[in-house]
Amino acid sequence: MHGGYEARNLKTFRSKEPAFQGPSKAGGREDLGNGRLLRPRCSQSWKRRTMPDTQDIFLIDGTGFLSASQKSFLGASLLVVDGEDQTFLFGVIRDVLRLRQMLGINRGVFVVGEEAHQVTTDANVEKTIAFLKQLGIAVVQDSHICVLDLCVGLATLVTHLVTHEQSLVQFAKDGHRVILLDKEDIEVLTSETVISRFSVTPDSVPAFLALTSGPAHSVLTKREAIAVLQQPGDLAVKIADPSVLASRQIRNKLKANGDVILRRLKQLSPSGRCPCLHINPNQLEVDIDNDDNRWLLTAHGFHSLRRLLPRPTKVPPIPQATKQRSPNYQGIATEADLRRIVEELKTSQCCAVDTESSGKDPHSAELFGVSIACKHGEAFYIPTLEQDLKGVEGGRTMAVLRNLFAGPIKVFGHNLKYDYVLLRRNGINIVNIGFDTMLAAYDCFGDSDFLNLQYLAKRLLGRVIKAHKDVVCTGHSLLELPLPDVVHYACEHAEVTLQLAGILQQELAHREIEYQYRTETLPMVKTLGDWECDGIALDLDRLRSVRDSLVDRASRAKEAVIGRV
Structure with missing residues (x-):
């Protein structure tokens, strides 16, 4: 229905405004693919609840649901009832009802814009709208206005926007939350998490x-x-x-x-063509658990969807828009800073480190600085180049690092052998190697395709951190970045490493392989690092003797073969 308006007990809009279809009532084989149950995730704190918040109103962008059903079935007639193909409709209604149960949607509106007619046929769009209306789910639809503009018109009404489209993340502000759907999970975004991610x-x-x-x-x-x-x-x-x-x-x-x-x-x-839609929130109630709808689903062959009609009672938590405490990352540039950090480190039993340098090869890279984390949420960066220091010689910071790592403090790292070799090349020897998160992850998850810090942070901590390529363009180096950016990047890596160390130590103990890790895997950091720095002693005379013997044997074998031929 384009441009028209039909609803129960609602005032009529002007003909140029989007059609709002409020709830109305109308009088075997499936399930066609299980789909994948999406799991909510968010870096915010979570609030447990047993009943959905009755004040929440969800705007559901229908484009992704229509597109997903079109791509899933590709027009195949897998569910035909009374001579009519219901396959496409089943896919959309199944996903919408599952989403309602998953998020605890008791009030909401399904929005269909001009994009819907680009992802499937007009007939499929109209059939879906008509069925949702019969179920009692409100619909706002206009084939000449994009979903983005419709969302602007409804922004003051809703609290959550559910979409597959990344660009609609722009609505995650002023207390609104955007629930971004993808193939594997759900991400709930607020203003703070958008800033963190993008x-x-x-x-x-x-x-x-x-x-x-x-x-x-x-x-x-x-x-x-x-x-x-x-x-x-x-x-x-x-x-x-x-x-x-x-x-x-x-x-x-x-x-x-x-x-x-x-x-x-x-x-x-x-x-700018954003209509202001005045809709009574009470008309957005999703009250669909009734005999009429059970009959409706049965008549269309959607028997398995009847179990999704009851009102959600227990739903996953929705993150509250609470602001997390920002991490305390500091750049050390003055003598006073150095003295303060030295005193703090004297009382620490362990620390995580991450070196910043000019390249991937520790034998040739130039050391720019070292980040150190002793507490969760805190870290500091000690530059080693005088251009980043204020009244402190580079040799002074090197002496502080040399004394620190020569002491009893346990040093953690990710791929610690790199840091070990790079620091040793610069006269700094790590005496007490305490933990390597990369090696621990290999012992625990050896079949994983990735063991880099970014992957482990997301998998084990739910944190998204930047890789070197995200902050430095190809052919450039960290020296070209503003120092505050370098401080944040380096400190974040050290702090995440410290958190991962705690989790992976528990994982090693749980798998009963901590002894193996401590006695076999971890000692290889120092062993291999020392070999790379010192080389391996060889008896050259013995090697020459073995070589000459092998050459002689090969020559005699060759002559024997020729003689037989």
Whole structure:
């Protein structure tokens, strides 16, 4: 239904406004694929509850549900009832009812914009809308307005926006939460988590995606995009005059692809054609557990979906919009800073370290600094280059590090052999190697495809941290970044390593392999590191003798073969 309006006990909208279909009532084989149960995740604190909050109103972007059903069945007629193919409709209704149970949706509205007609047929769209209306689920639909603009019109009404579309993350502000669906799980985003994930505010998400998504030749790296957005002014102004940007590479990209980027930005931003929809929240009740709907599902052959009709009673927790305490990361630059850190480290039994350098080879890389974490949520970065210090010679920081690691403190690290070799090359010897999270992860999860710090942080801590490639462009180094950025990057790695060490020690004990790890695996850090630095003593005379003997035997064997031929 395009442009029309039909509902129960609702006032009529102007004909140009989107159609709002409120709840109404109308009078075997399945289940077609189980789908995958999505698991909610969020880096915020979680609030347990046994009943959904009756004040929550969910806006459900229908585009992803229509697209998923179209892609799942590809038009195949797998469920035909009374000569009518119900396959596509079954896929959409199944996913919507599952989502209702999963999130505890008691009030909500299903939104269908012009994108729906791009992912499936008009007939499928109309059939879905009509069925949802029969079930008693409210629908806002307009085939000439995009979902983004419809969301703007409904923003003051709803508390949660459920979508498969990343660009709608821009609505995660002013107390709203965006529930982003993907193939494996659900991510609940608030303003704080958007900043943590994208390093930009929700309002800047359209510009960020315009710069970083699209054909490879026309996009910037995430780091470059953030550098552009950190400059004051609109993106269009910066594209028109990129001279305000320090990087020549970024300026050239903006000059070459400015028109493409601006077109993407227009597509990802509200058009201004955003209708203000005045809907009574009481008309959004999802009260569908009744005999009429049980009959309706049965008549369409959707027998297994009847169990999804009851009102949700126990639902997964929804994260509260509480602000987490920011980590305390410090750069050490003065003599007073050094003395304070030395006193703090004297009382610590262990610390996690991460070295920052110019390359991957510890035998040739230049040491830039060392980050150290002794407590969760806290870390500090000690530069070793005088350009990053204030009134302190580089030799002074090296002496502090040398004395620290020569003492009894247990040193943790991730791929600690790299740090061990790099520091030893610079005259700093780690005496007490306490834990290597990479080696522990290998002993615990040896069949895993990845053991890098980013993977383990996400898997074991639920944290997303940046890799070197995310902060440094190809062909560049950390020295080209502002020092505060280096401090945060380095300290975060050290602090995450400290947290992982605690979890992996428990995992080793649980698997009853901690003794093996301590006696066989961990000692190899020092053994291999020393071999790399000192080399391995060889008896050259003995090697020459063995070589000559082998050459002689090979020569005689060759002559014997020739003689027989």
